[in-house]
Amino acid sequence: MSAPVLLEARAVAKHFGGVKALRDVSLTIRQGEVYGLIGPNGAGKTTFFNCMTGLYVPDGGGFVFAGAPLVADAPHRAAERGIARTFQNIRLFGNMTALENVMVGRHVRTRAGVFGAILRNGATRAEEAAIRRRAEELLHYVGIEDCADDLAKNLSYGDQRRLEIARALAAEPKLLCLDEPAAGMNGAETAELRVLIEGIRADGVTILLIEHDVKLVMGLCDRVAVLDYGALVIEDVPAVVQHDPRVIEAYIGVAA
Amino acid sequence: MNKWLTPRSTLGLVLVAAALIVLPFVVGMGGQAWVRILNFAILYAFLALGLNIVVGFAGLLDLGYVAFYAVGAYTWALLASPHFGLHLPFWAILPIGAVFACIAGALLGAPTLKLRGDYLAIVTLGFGEIVRIFMNNLNAPVNITNGAQGITLIDPVVVGQFKFSATSTIFGLTVTGPQKYYYLLVLLALGVILVNYRLQHSRIGRAWQAIREDEIAAKAIGINTRNVKLLAFAMGASFGGIAGGIFAAMQGFVSPESFSLIESIMILAMVVLGGMGHIPGVILGAVLLAILPEALRYAVVPVQKALFGEVLADPESLRMLVFGLALVLVMRFRPAGLWPSPERRRELAEKTQ
Known part of the structure; x- marks a missing residue:
């Protein structure tokens, strides 16, 4: 090797x-x-x-x-x-939707701060759209795109595992x-x-x-x-x- | 293209705007005291929305929020009163007050980063009291806050020649001081609503929510929990500071008494009662809790006189009784608040199934 x-x-x-x-x-x-x-x-x-x-x-x-x-x-x-990880005893953000979980996962690869959020300027809107798009892609990638708008805690056990992997992958x-x-x-x-x-x-x-x-x-x-x-x-x-x-x-x- | 401006929602917006515009004149018919009560309701809504960032979004239990309100109020009082002979204009003081409160927020946030739940509540509670006691005692050896006597003759909000404290006639319409402040407060409140909404649906808002849900997982996916939590404290605090400034200008007088623990608890109660993290709910909670006790104050004496021919219970003590009862009832029958967000309602419904 x-x-x-x-x-x-x-x-x-x-x-x-x-x-x-x-x-x-x-x-x-x-x-x-x-x-x-x-x-x-x-x-x-x-x-x-x-x-x-x-x-x-x-x-x-x-x-x-x-x-x-x-x-x-x-x-x-x-x-x-x-370095991204998943947890032995799944740790999702239970009261956020599956899509939002993956969107949070993009945090380290995105930049928008408080002022961007408040002013919602062009760059922030573009970044936000990109985050959403990537998160949707990742949900599709792990095969749970149908559950995008369900709360994470309501997903089946296997789907929760997949969602956790998608969230980890979101950080590239x-x-x-x-x-x-x-x-x-x-x-x-x-x-x-x-x-x-x-x-x-x-x-x-x-x-x-x-x-x-x-x-x-x-x-x-x-x-x-x-x-x-x-x-x-x-x-x-x-x-x-x-x-x-x-x-x-x-x-x-x-x-x- | 624009999903918000359907004909129906436009009509709704116009109606709400019209109601907001005529409201102080309608209420004013019952006396200016009612306009003042209305103003305080909006001021409390502003405060509650500031606290909502800390408690509702980031899930950090803050029992000392009134400290930031105090910092803002004293900033205005010191920079626009005969006490130091300073009379800065409002557009300078409000940002300064916000920055001071923001710094105070970071000061409180920094040592409490590792604390959560009950422990955080205790430390923030202590912080709130410390600030109040400071204000009470910073009159010797150098007189900064004038101690328990407080600061009087504070400048009102003045824009050019336009004084917010005095009655004036605009286009043949008599507008009183409180009514002018009403419009100022509504504008500010709309601002804080917009900020709240935009923060909630942003990268930072999601990071706050993630910390609230599971701090370890939030760290593991790369959220710098220290900075993001400090940000929540600082953002919430700066709104408290702005509210404090307006409070000082509106009252013309501040003293440490106005910033007691019970104020913090009231603001927190507004957030919780209305529906934590849900902007319309928080506003509803604030308006109800600010107006009902006052309405009660006016109702209690006549009702008792009519029923018993004399006043048996002092309105002030009854107020707390009714307030407590209301809290218990809401927590029993609507644990997610009077107007919770759809997700939160679902969440609690599932738990009880």
Whole structure:
């Protein structure tokens, strides 16, 4: 693989009191790949996500994204730099319509301020129209354009997942981080999700995928990292990871 | 092309405009006191719409909003009264008052950024009281605010030779001071309505709504929640400042007493009662809460005299009783407010299903 490195985690550590949630995790994500992050419950996957997107400040180490370090404790900065994410327990703006949710997602890529809003000058109106157009396109892209005017919280579970992805894509990310997107989905929905993720990758967005569905991860990802007790066990292509004894041990336990 | 100007809505607009124009003369037939009450109703609507930006749009519970009203009022009082011998024109003072209030808003916003809900309410409540106590005590060692005595002989709004405080005859029509202020207030109120509406349907308005809905998700999609929240505080505060300036000019007198906690609570009650975040609802709430207590004041004494032959209950205390009862009833039967936005009504309806 010769694709350039997009994200590099350097010895990232995070502890909550005495619990070491992340122990010096180092990994590299290359441009254009789908990178899977798996591990048993409580292995530190979401903590890793939160450190990377600036919701947590790491206690050690740091991230280099697209050639420059990521500032800790500045989630909006991470989004500006091109990291967008979804949440394990869907976090939509429930009382806004689906369309509005995606429109908010355009926030980092648009400029209009208070004065623009009040004066509603030509530039602001043009920007507003562009935001709306792009949001409609994205709803169409993830396949929920029929729900544009429904409140987000009234969408079905699967559509909420899709809407969250559309909202994340609205920020034009270089790296899209999906936190257990297939959780709670049935087989058919998971298959549809897989098509969607492959489409996003084909559009040139690098994807970091946290997932429990091992079949999905192994089928979709170019490379996979396994976390256990906050430490990196292995980082390699799915075929190797699948048969690594340490991975099997982490998931199933040691043979007696 | 223009979806707003259908024949029907044009007719509606003309009717509303005509009603707004003749209203002070109709009300004036019952005495100028009623025009003053009407003016206060509009002033409160203005304040409530300012607070609506903070509470309704951004979802930040502010119990000290009256502080910004006070800052605006004192700015006008100090820059246009014999107290310092300054008599700046209104077009200079109103923006200065708005800027001062805006700064005060940012000052309050900055330390409270990490607080939400109850905790934010407590800090803002304290802030409101601090400002009032400042006004009460800034008379020594250097006399700035003249303490509890307040500042008197404040200049009215004057445009050229046209004084808003005096009665004058325009085209053979006698127009009193309060009636002139009425038109000024209506113009200002239309301005704040427009600003509210445009902010709500803008990039910033959506960002506020997103913060209200889920702050973590808002951060994750790249909203700088610190700046956007400060903006809400500052915007809301500057409207409070403008309202304060007009208040000082209209009354000709300010003292710390006018800016007590109960005022903040009244303004918040107007927002909540009317329908948080919904502009027509907030206006309705403000007008009702400003006029009903006054109407009650006029009704209570005659009604008691007719029923019992004597005045048993003091109108002032009855007022609070009725006010409290009204609040309880509205919260019980119309929890989203008297005139909530369609979305909010849907939202609450679903919850109770």
